[in-house]
Amino acid sequence: MVQAVAPDRTRSSASVAERPPVLRATGLRKRYGNHDAVRGVSFTVHAGEVYGFLGPNGSGKSTTIAMILGLVEPTEGTIDLFGLGPERRGEALSRVGAIIERPTFYPYLSGFDNLSVLAALRGGIPSRRIHEVLELVGLSEAGKKPFGKYSLGMKQRLGIAWTLIHDPELIILDEPTNGLDPAGMMEVRHLILRLSEAGKTIFLSSHLLNEVEQVCDRVAILRRGEVVLEGSVAELTARGQQTLVRVDDPLRATDILRNLPVVQHVEERDGALIVRATDGERAALTAALVQAGVAVEEVRPVGNTLEEAFLEITGELGSEVRRG
Numbered sequence: 411m412v413q414a415v416a417p418d419r420t421r422s423s424a425s426v427a428e429r430p431p432v433l434r435a436t437g438l439r440k441r442y443g444n445h446d447a448v449r450g451v452s453f454t455v456h457a458g459e460v461y462g463f464l465g466p467n468g469s470g471k472s473t474t475i476a477m478i479l480g481l482v483e484p485t486e487g488t489i490d491l492f493g494l495g496p497e498r499r500g501e502a503l504s505r506v507g508a509i510i511e512r513p514t515f516y517p518y519l520s521g522f523d524n525l526s527v528l529a530a531l532r533g534g535i536p537s538r539r540i541h542e543v544l545e546l547v548g549l550s551e552a553g554k555k556p557f558g559k560y561s562l563g564m565k566q567r568l569g570i571a572w573t574l575i576h577d578p579e580l581i582i583l584d585e586p587t588n589g590l591d592p593a594g595m596m597e598v599r600h601l602i603l604r605l606s607e608a609g610k611t612i613f614l615s616s617h618l619l620n621e622v623e624q625v626c627d628r629v630a631i632l633r634r635g636e637v638v639l640e641g642s643v644a645e646l647t648a649r650g651q652q653t654l655v656r657v658d659d660p661l662r663a664t665d666i667l668r669n670l671p672v673v674q675h676v677e678e679r680d681g682a683l684i685v686r687a688t689d690g691e692r693a694a695l696t697a698a699l700v701q702a703g704v705a706v707e708e709v710r711p712v713g714n715t716l717e718e719a720f721l722e723i724t725g726e727l728g729s730e731v732r733r734g
């Protein structure tokens with residue numbers, strides 16, 4: 411069982427930017443026939459961060475990852491890994507661990523034996539290291555059970571264990587929770603946080619906003635092969651956030667809130683008030699209403715830039731699908 415880890419996504423982007431870059435993509439483009447799968451993508455991943463590459467299906471995530479791993483040649487642009495130039499690409503890639511497809515294992519062999527088979531093929535991996543990676547992914551005990559008896563989350567964790575075998579500094583995970591049940595998704599999220607705490611740099615692609623918000627320090631949102639929003643998750647979720655206020659007397663509350671200097675906008679939506687105010691002034695809203703004798707039933711944050719941007723992109727694509 412993977413130990414629960416309290417997410418700490420409070421690292422500021424300023425401190426992250428001071429760390430050395432591990433992965434830098436500059437102007438990446440990939441053209442297939444007359445279609446650009448990736449159109450001028452640039453981003454930098456710094457040592458020790460969990461970087462989310464978020465986008466709907468077909469937005470170019472896998473193609474970008476394939477270019478990072480040298481599996482697909484970019485039409486334009488460059489990839490820099492660990493500051494080593496293209497002539498040292500092999501050395502740079504030996505410091506990367508990646509899982510791009512659900513790995514296949516023998517169902518009747520245990521997790522340990524499956525990894526042993528792969529280790530024998532690769533050579534030079536002592537069984538001590540297999541025990542270590544099984545422990546890292548929380549499969550020490552389950553390592554003795556047949557793979558076929560594993561839950562979906564355990565199967566994926568065994569795949570991740572194999573990517574850790576050579577102790578990579580950068581771990582690239584392409585949609586690691588795709589097809590998992592909610593329990594499996596949670597196990598993988600916890601594992602990502604644990605690997606981050608162990609000092610690994612993680613590049614994670616996903617089409618799930620919620621997943622990226624929970625584990626990533628920074629995120630890039632991809633839309634039709636282009637990065638449309640990039641920043642720290644903390645900044646992007648705080649920016650543009652509004653407050654939902656539910657009270658017994660919305661009309662009176664609207665008057666009171668509109669007269670507060672910290673309030674920029676108030677509107678009624680489904681019987682509640684949606685308030686845009688200066689950051690960190692949520693307590694002042696409640697205090698003013700309570701002081702005026704309005705009964706406050708609920709005050710909570712709603713919406714954020716990250717969510718809005720992602721919903722806009724997925725909503726827009728959804729309507730295209732409907733039109734198509």
Ligand SMILES: Nc1ncnc2c1ncn2[C@@H]1O[C@H](COP(=O)(O)OP(=O)(O)OP(=O)(O)O)[C@@H](O)[C@H]1O
Nearest residue numbers: 442446447448465466467468469470471472473474
């Ligand atoms: N080998 C290829 N030949 C032609 N077109 C391709 C090829 N690989 C990807 N594409 C196209 O490039 C675009 C981006 O695909 P990509 O797989 O990178 O997106 P994605 O965001 O990873 O989505 P998914 O999660 O569905 O894989 C899509 O329109 C896809 O059809």
